[in-house]
Amino acid sequence: MKILSVSNLNQSFGSRHVLNDISFDIKSGTIVGLVGPNGAGKSTIMKDILGLSDYQSGTITVAGTNTSFQDHRPLKQVGALIEYPGLYPFLTGWDNLKLFATSTANVEKVVSELHMNSYIKKRAGHYSLGMKQKLGIALALVNEPDLVILDEPMNGLDPQSVKDLRDLIKQMAGNGTTFLISSHILSELEKLADDLIVIKQGRIIQHTSMKEMLNRDSHFIILKTSDDRAANSLVVNAGYQVTASQPLTIIESESDEVAKILSLLSENNIEVIDFQHNEGNLEHSLLTVLAEEKV
Amino acid sequence: MMILIRQELFKLFKKHSTWISLIVMMVIQIGFAVMAKIHPDVFNPQETYTTGYYATTLLVFYLIAASSSIITMEFQYGTIKNLLYREYSRGKIIISKWITLLVYSIAWLVWINISSLLIKFILFPKVDLGANLGHGYTVLTSTIVVDLANLLTVWLILSIVILLSNLFKNSAAAISVGIIGSFVTNIMSGMSAQLVIKWPWLKWNPLNMLQYPDQILSPSEIHLTRLTLTQLFSGNLVYIVLILAAGYLVFQHRTV
Numbered sequence A: 001m002k003i004l005s006v007s008n009l010n011q012s013f014g015s016r017h018v019l020n021d022i023s024f025d026i027k028s029g030t031i032v033g034l035v036g037p038n039g040a041g042k043s044t045i046m047k048d049i050l051g052l053s054d055y056q057s058g059t060i061t062v063a064g065t066n067t068s069f070q071d072h073r074p075l076k077q078v079g080a081l082i083e084y085p086g087l088y089p090f091l092t093g094w095d096n097l098k099l100f101a102t103s104t105a106n107v108e109k110v111v112s113e114l115h116m117n118s119y120i121k122k123r124a125g126h127y128s129l130g131m132k133q134k135l136g137i138a139l140a141l142v143n144e145p146d147l148v149i150l151d152e153p154m155n156g157l158d159p160q161s162v163k164d165l166r167d168l169i170k171q172m173a174g175n176g177t178t179f180l181i182s183s184h185i186l187s188e189l190e191k192l193a194d195d196l197i198v199i200k201q202g203r204i205i206q207h208t209s210m211k212e213m214l215n216r217d218s219h220f221i222i223l224k225t226s227d228d229r230a231a232n233s234l235v236v237n238a239g240y241q242v243t244a245s246q247p248l249t250i251i252e253s254e255s256d257e258v259a260k261i262l263s264l265l266s267e268n269n270i271e272v273i274d275f276q277h278n279e280g281n282l283e284h285s286l287l288t289v290l291a292e293e294k295v
Numbered sequence B: 001m002m003i004l005i006r007q008e009l010f011k012l013f014k015k016h017s018t019w020i021s022l023i024v025m026m027v028i029q030i031g032f033a034v035m036a037k038i039h040p041d042v043f044n045p046q047e048t049y050t051t052g053y054y055a056t057t058l059l060v061f062y063l064i065a066a067s068s069s070i071i072t073m074e075f076q077y078g079t080i081k082n083l084l085y086r087e088y089s090r091g092k093i094i095i096s097k098w099i100t101l102l103v104y105s106i107a108w109l110v111w112i113n114i115s116s117l118l119i120k121f122i123l124f125p126k127v128d129l130g131a132n133l134g135h136g137y138t139v140l141t142s143t144i145v146v147d148l149a150n151l152l153t154v155w156l157i158l159s160i161v162i163l164l165s166n167l168f169k170n171s172a173a174a175i176s177v178g179i180i181g182s183f184v185t186n187i188m189s190g191m192s193a194q195l196v197i198k199w200p201w202l203k204w205n206p207l208n209m210l211q212y213p214d215q216i217l218s219p220s221e222i223h224l225t226r227l228t229l230t231q232l233f234s235g236n237l238v239y240i241v242l243i244l245a246a247g248y249l250v251f252q253h254r255t256v
């Protein structure tokens, strides 16, 4: 089932066209990453979905019902953190949550899941950047929404908090919650997202699964042998593509190549001392996609 | 809608400034009461009672500050996003803020009247609340009627403050402009009386409406305002409704 559907979204600020025919659907229970360079329009797309910003044309549907700038009743089951957390500094973290929570049990749950117990009864104005960010995330998650929209949620979080958040998002997605997450921290998105939407200058240039995205990247085999020079000429003669000789780096174009290369070396009495297999890397594939695409 | 109003009241209740204003007001009331006790010739005990021991003057500033920050604050803290992205329409959000401000202004008036009565009974047993002030009013009833009339004219100012606060993204700036604006308004409303004498059709200008509370106790002011009490009352209401509606429309189109 589609929980979110955006079609032909167009938006300009004055004469500047910021979103161009943005269309995508999100299936229930998936984690979708929204990536793209600064100013590509990620926050703007999110604001349009949330009825925070008005657009010139396009349709946005949440759980099958149209939602718009003026009428966004379907957003009842949506939680969001956009750009930076909106907090009342004169309220404690607890009161900030209680203000929007439908029950105290919901507040307690999200506070313990994000490990905020030690400071939740202090005023939010005294929080550090990371604590504010966590409170902002907690506000988005507090009522167990069906759809959660997070704009750069990892900003300012320490490694433990990043892991807590990742675990929580995965657990909630397992229970059917859908996530739309923009992030600059690609290594984090790589661990989290099922699907990826890549935008550049207000256009979607790629909407694929994370798996497919990673597969676009070349896989490498990096070898350290008893005789790198002999190994090098051996694999080159056998028709493999070598991209570097020190350390010996070979492009893997088929999945059974590792076995073939290893047996080739051992047949020629070259000992393999160390072996590394480089999987596809989101950063590399993304930069390639962005560079290829001419907008 | 009830949820939104409860949220707004919760925020007001939890703000330090709300409680600080209450303490400041009590200090000022007690201060003026003591002065009136020591120098009854300078501060007439009966008159100071009718002004709530100067609390009603202070209240105007409190209400201007609250009205200018109630929307501006949300933009300053970025909390407007949390308010707006939920299922509630912009219309409901701004109406809940008006109702909150109305509840807030009435709560203050009730408090001022209760505290003034307490002060009167403790410090000024000789002031007679039943004394006749003419035009059918006693000290007690005139105080209440003028307080309510002031509430109406203050809301005319508050509706303008709410409309203007849409121009600001910072509460402090909005509050300063609101308070300075109210001084300017007072000065201009004096000029307004002179203009009305010259051009009678100007009697419908909003500044003239601010004379409503004065005219209740001094009906001869009708020669200055050229409007009856009923006309002043309705004029205030019409202006309040129109200006609030303008603020409503502006807020409908605000983006984050």
Ligand SMILES: Nc1ncnc2c1ncn2[C@@H]1O[C@H](COP(=O)(O)OP(=O)(O)O)[C@@H](O)[C@H]1O
Pocket: A013, A018, A036, A037, A038, A039, A040, A041, A042, A043, A044, A045, B256
């Ligand atoms: N309120 C606004 N007024 C004018 N331009 C804006 C406004 N908000 C965003 N923009 C412009 O829209 C583009 C997309 O911004 P944004 O969605 O914030 O990008 P991202 O979140 O992908 O970094 C940027 O070029 C930005 O300058």
Ligand SMILES: [Mg+2]
Pocket: A042, A043, A044, A083, A151
């Ligand atoms: Mg952004």
